[in-house]
Amino acid sequence: MVKDQIYKELRRSIIKGYLKPGERLDIVKLTKHYETSITPLRDAISLLSQEGLVTIKPRRGYFVCQITVHQLIDLFEVREILETASIQRAVGRITDEQIEQLTHDYTGYDDDSYDRYIDENRRFHCLIAKATGNEELVQMMGRVHDLLARFMFLVFRQTVKTQDKTHTCIIEALQARDEEAVLKAIIDEIRTTRDFVIARVMEEQGDSWQIGNFETSKLKNLEIKIPIVNSLQ
Structure with a gap:
């Protein structure tokens, strides 16, 4: 349930433009904000990645997808x-x-x-x-x-x-x-x-x-x- 809540809220923030294209998702801040461990947060971000809303860059982090x-x-x-x-x-x-x-x-x-x-x-x-x-x-x-x-x-x-x-x-x-x-x-x-x-x-x-x-x-x-x-x- 925690994963689903995080997924829905992050998705809404991306769609409504609160999180801008190219913006890096701060994992530490997000875990504190949602008062959760990193696992459900990563699971939620993985779902967003599958939808084309988040890009996962190895050793760099998670970013809101950009598009031309x-x-x-x-x-x-x-x-x-x-x-x-x-x-x-x-x-x-x-x-x-x-x-x-x-x-x-x-x-x-x-x-x-x-x-x-x-x-x-x-x-x-x-x-x-x-x-x-x-x-x-x-x-x-x-x-x-x-x-x-x-x-x-x-x-x-x-x-x-x-x-x-x-x-x-x-x-x-x-x-x-x-x-x-x-x-x-x-x-x-x-x-x-x-x-x-x-x-x-x-x-x-x-x-x-x-x-x-x-x-x-x-x-x-x-x-x-x-x-x-x-x-x-």
């Missing part, structure tokens, strides 16, 4: 590929009961509901992936959402209202078994969120995120090519 803008774009590209494959396979398979569950897993949010938002948004997209019957796809979908979670915090207030509308469109299109409409809604959501995130990262945390000479204007010409795979009925 190009790597961030790659993550959004991976998400778009996974979401597209998920929709193409799920639209002909998803049941009315599963669609009904989607309507209950995405509700209104306010400025203080980020934690609930990130959990329910992840569950929403994983539920669609689950309708494909491919558990590996579900696991991969969850992982990419976990990796993007700390960036979503930067744009929570800007995107939450538009995503609420987008998810409603997705549900309605799934009810109609309209693959084209679902794909459009998903891709619009991902690309709009991507542009918001990268703009905020560059504006507020350029040095920490290793921005380099990347320019937001390049996003206008950025098109992610998604291989279209025939849906499996």
